[in-house]
Amino acid sequence: xxxxxxxxxxxxxxxxxxxxxxxxxxxxxxxxxxxxxxxxxxxxxxxxxxxxxxxxxxxxxxxxxxxxxxxxxxxxxxxxxxxxxxxxxxxxxxxxxxxxxxxxxxxxxxxxxxxxxxxxxxxxxxxxxxxxxxxxxxxxxxxxxxxxxxxxxxxxxxxxxxxxxxxxxxxxxxxxxxxxxxxxxxxxxxxxxxxxxxxxxxxxxxxxxxxxxxxxxxxxxxxxxxxxxxxxxxxxxxxxxxxxxxxxxxxxxxxxxxxxxxxxxxxxxxxxxxxxxxxxxxxxxxxxxxxx
Amino acid sequence: xxxxxxxxxxxxxxxxxxxxxxxxxxxxxxxxxxxxxxxxxxxxxxxxxxxxxxxxxxxxxxxxxxxxxxxxxxxxxxxxxxxxxxxxxxxxxxxxxxxxxxxxxxxxxxxxxxxxxxxxxxxxxxxxxxxxxxxxxxxxxxxxxxxxxxxxxxxxxxxxxxxxxxxxxxxxxxxxxxxxxxxxxxxxxxxxxxxxxxxxxxxxxxxxxxxxxxxxxxxxxxxxxxxxxxxxxxxxxxxxxxxxxxxxxxxxxxxxxxxxxxxxxxxxxxxxxxxxxxxxxxxxxxxxxxxxxxxxxxxxxxxxxxxxxxxxxxxxxxxxxxxxxxxxx
Numbered sequence: 049x050x051x052x053x054x055x056x057x058x059x060x061x062x063x064x065x066x067x068x069x070x071x072x073x074x075x076x077x078x079x080x081x082x083x084x085x086x087x088x089x090x091x092x093x094x095x096x097x098x099x100x101x102x103x104x105x106x107x108x109x110x111x112x113x114x115x116x117x118x119x120x121x122x123x124x125x126x127x128x129x130x131x132x133x134x135x136x137x138x139x140x141x142x143x144x145x146x147x148x149x150x151x152x153x154x155x156x157x158x159x160x161x162x163x164x165x166x167x168x169x170x171x172x173x174x175x176x177x178x179x180x181x182x183x184x185x186x187x188x189x190x191x192x193x194x195x196x197x198x199x200x201x202x203x204x205x206x207x208x209x210x211x212x213x214x215x216x217x218x219x220x221x222x223x224x225x226x227x228x229x230x231x232x233x234x235x236x237x238x239x240x241x242x243x244x245x246x247x248x249x250x251x252x253x254x255x256x257x258x259x260x261x262x263x264x265x266x267x268x269x270x271x272x273x274x275x276x277x278x279x280x281x282x283x284x285x286x287x288x289x290x291x292x293x294x295x296x297x298x299x300x301x302x303x304x305x306x307x308x309x310x311x312x313x314x315x316x317x318x319x320x321x322x323x324x325x326x327x328x329x330x331x332x333x334x335x336x337x338x339x340x
Numbered sequence: 341x342x343x344x345x346x347x348x349x350x351x352x353x354x355x356x357x358x359x360x361x362x363x364x365x366x367x368x369x370x371x372x373x374x375x376x377x378x379x380x381x382x383x384x385x386x387x388x389x390x391x392x393x394x395x396x397x398x399x400x401x402x403x404x405x406x407x408x409x410x411x412x413x414x415x416x417x418x419x420x421x422x423x424x425x426x427x428x429x430x431x432x433x434x435x436x437x438x439x440x441x442x443x444x445x446x447x448x449x450x451x452x453x454x455x456x457x458x459x460x461x462x463x464x465x466x467x468x469x470x471x472x473x474x475x476x477x478x479x480x481x482x483x484x485x486x487x488x489x490x491x492x493x494x495x496x497x498x499x500x501x502x503x504x505x506x507x508x509x510x511x512x513x514x515x516x517x518x519x520x521x522x523x524x525x526x527x528x529x530x531x532x533x534x535x536x537x538x539x540x541x542x543x544x545x546x547x548x549x550x551x552x553x554x555x556x557x558x559x560x561x562x563x564x565x566x567x568x569x570x571x572x573x574x575x576x577x578x579x580x581x582x583x584x585x586x587x588x589x590x591x592x593x594x595x596x597x598x599x600x601x602x603x604x605x606x607x608x609x610x611x612x613x614x615x616x617x618x619x620x621x622x623x624x625x626x627x628x629x630x631x632x633x634x635x636x637x638x639x640x641x642x643x644x645x646x647x648x649x650x651x652x653x654x655x656x657x658x659x660x661x662x663x664x665x666x667x668x669x
Contacts, residue, residue, distance in 0.1 A: 086449045136642055142448040143395055144645045147589055150582055151637035158630030269578075273460070276453060315464035318457040325454045326442045 053184025058302040060182065064191040064260070066298020067198035071253040072275030073282065073290035074201060075246035080284055081222045082235075082242040085134065085145050089153035090250050091272020095160050097122040097251020098263040102169040111172070119251045125156070126247025130240050138239070153269070160265035173259040190259045197256050201249065202291055209287075214241070222285070270314065277321040348597070356503045360496040369495040373567060375600075375607045376502040377560045382587040382599030383509050384556030389585070390594035391517055392549035393529030394444055397452050398459030399557050399584040402432035404466060404576030406558025407565040411479045412472060414566075421485045421566055428562035429555045436554030440547035459581045466573040478572030485566045498567055505563070506600070509556060514596050525549060526594070557584075590640055592647030601649060609633070 072090060079087045100121045104114035133148050140148075174193050179186040209215040221228040221238050229235060253271075254263065261267075278297045282289025297317060305313045363369060381403055388394050410428035413419045419427075443454050466473050473479065485492040485501070492498050516522050527535040528542050536542050565571050587606050591598025613629040640647075 086453070133638055133642065137645070140641070140645050143389075143452075143589075144641050146395070146449065146452050147585065148638060148641045151634045151641065153634075154582075155631055155634030155638065158632075158634055161630065273456075277457075280450075280453065309468065311468045312464065315461050315468065318461040318464070321457045322443070322454050322461070325446055325450055325457075 056183050057185035058306045059299060060185055060187050060191065062299030062302030063295060064194050065301065066295035067194045068253050068257045069274045069278040069297050070198050070291040070294025071201060072250055072271060073278035073294045074205065074287060075249040076275050076279045077284060077287055077290045079242045079246045082218055083134065083239045085149065087246065088146065088149040089129065089156060090246065090275055091268030092153050092156035093122050093126060093247045093250035094254035094271050095263065095265060095268035096125055096156065098254035098258045099160060099164045099169060101255045102171060102263060105171065115255050118255060119248050122251030123244045123248035126243040127240055130243035134239065134243065135236065157266060157268065164265050166265065168262040168264045170262045171255065171258040188260065194256045197252065198291065205287055274317055277317050280321055281324055360499050366495050369499050371607060371611055373495065373499050373502050375604050376506045377564050378587060378607060379600040379603035380506055380509055380560040381557045381584050382603045383513055384553035385584050386588045386599040387513060388549045388553040389588050391522060391525035391529060392546050394546055394549065395452050395455065395585065396553065397456035397581050397585060399553065400576045400580035401459040401462035402436065402554040402557035403561040403580065404462060405432040405435060406561025407571050408466065408473055410562035411482045411565045411571050414483055415479060415481055421483050422487060425485065425562050425566065429558035432558030433551050433555040437547060437551045440550040441543065444543065444546045444550060456578065459578055463573055463577055466576060476573060478570060480570050482565055482569040484569065502563055510596065586637060589647055592650030595649045598647055598649040
């Protein structure tokens with residue numbers, strides 16, 4: 049393989065993982081905008097979605113149905129988490145909320161370990177076709193599904209925010225919570241919605257990536273973290289930014305892994321996150337409610 | 341209050357001195373040593389979190405930097421272990437002072453994420469720089485600490501060393517928090533803007549608290565390395581960082597004894613669950629432990645977010661600060 053086709057290969061695999069990061073970042077951004085909470089348990093929803101889908105498929109359900117139910121289950125778990133932990137603690141300090149979401153992620157990871165043990169699972173690819181050849185690089189068809197999912201999710205989100213009542217209510221609550229409450233928008237219900245919705249999106253991301261990477265009970269942590277990096281990279285209040293951030297991070301990681309060392313991939317993501325946090329404090333902090 | 345405190349201290353000293361005389365089990369002594377090591381880290385983090393009001397989810401990185409510095413100096417440079425123990429906390433402290441000034445400009449979620457990222461970064465470097473750190477398989481052959489002919493090769497000897505060091509740490513922190521510096525820390529926690537308005541350089545103070553917490557974590561790390569005589573990256577992962585934060589929070593923010601209590605609870609609980617789960621369900625393995633751990637933390641955060649030892653009034657102060665800065669939802 050020539051150098052050029054190698055670069056194209058890095059780019060393609062970067063786009064694929066980047067789309068997954070972007071989806072997780074999207075889930076985070078929606079929750080953060082509505083509730084002001086960074087849900088550090090987001091990665092666990094990715095795991096729950098993927099592994100539930102695996103189990104349902106093994107139980108003999110048709111693939112599409114399994115995937116839909118898995119997404120619903122993850123959404124329900126999200127709702128449950130919101131009602132059981134976030135809602136009762138809504139007036140607590142930010143530190144308490146951070147610790148609560150970390151504790152929730154520990155509980156969910158433990159539950160996943162209990163149900164699915166430590167085995168790696170996989171899902172069949174959505175279509176069985178040979179890898180596509182593209183300028184000397186190869187692309188598995190599943191990657192196209194992942195890219196497609198990212199595009200569809202963003203479009204739907206855009207339609208949701210621009211054209212539906214709930215979407216507009218969410219945007220109103222994002223801009224000014226007190227005013228939103230005055231016109232009859234219920235922030236408690238929005239918070240429940242945010243957690244349910246982000247759980248479902250994360251689960252979708254998990255289901256789409258499992259045919260490529262395999263799923264284990266502890267895969268969520270790093271994926272969730274990369275979602276954060278993507279969200280921060282793009283600016284935490286911005287859905288489009290989350291997508292761009294995710295793609296950027298994925299591509300950067302793929303090149304770093306290919307050209308430097310795959311062991312340093314995670315380290316590079318962290319360096320990027322810290323660098324962005326430090327060098328653009330106004331761009332990132334200035335536009336959010338929680339940074340006094 | 342003062343008499344109660346001195347009573348506490350006397351009781352504390354008595355219990356510490358007498359424990360190894362009663363307990364002969366190396367297993368329990370090992371747990372007690374671990375509690376002291378974690379408590380040293382947690383006490384340092386307690387100054388940062390409880391007094392200066394800043395969070396660090398990367399404390400395991402400093403703990404690891406201390407351990408690796410001590411281990412590398414002792415095994416590769418063949419310096420005397422005691423010297424390594426004294427020198428080891430310097431590196432984590434320097435790192436904290438260097439990154440502190442920029443990283444502590446961040447607040448809340450962002451500070452949490454930046455410190456978390458720092459922890460994961462350092463953890464990845466421990467694994468990656470195999471030439472220096474031994475990579476994932478770790479460093480072996482770390483010598484025991486020794487003072488002339490006296491070698492700390494038995495757990496009871498080590499127990500006294502770590503608990504004496506912890507006691508010194510407790511006394512120093514008690515003095516620090518009662519000093520003008522301690523009052524300034526508390527003022528930052530209550531309201532950073534007001535503290536600044538009073539003419540106090542809050543950035544420098546926060547960085548100093550961060551440096552102190554890193555120094556203590558590094559010291560505990562070095563002590564850990566000389567106790568187990570083998571180190572690998574795994575005890576310095578993100579999980580350890582979370583545990584340190586939980587120790588401080590569970591014990592009680594802004595208290596002297598809280599982090600120690602938190603360390604005892606976390607270490608004790610881990611061991612207890614490991615034992616209890618094995619008896620109740622022999623084939624369950626480690627999974628239940630984790631769930632219980634998480635559940636207990638969720639419950640504590642929901643019902644006693646100020647921690648076990650902190651008075652109710654403290655919670656009020658925190659809420660007041662949140663209101664002032666417009667953070668309440």
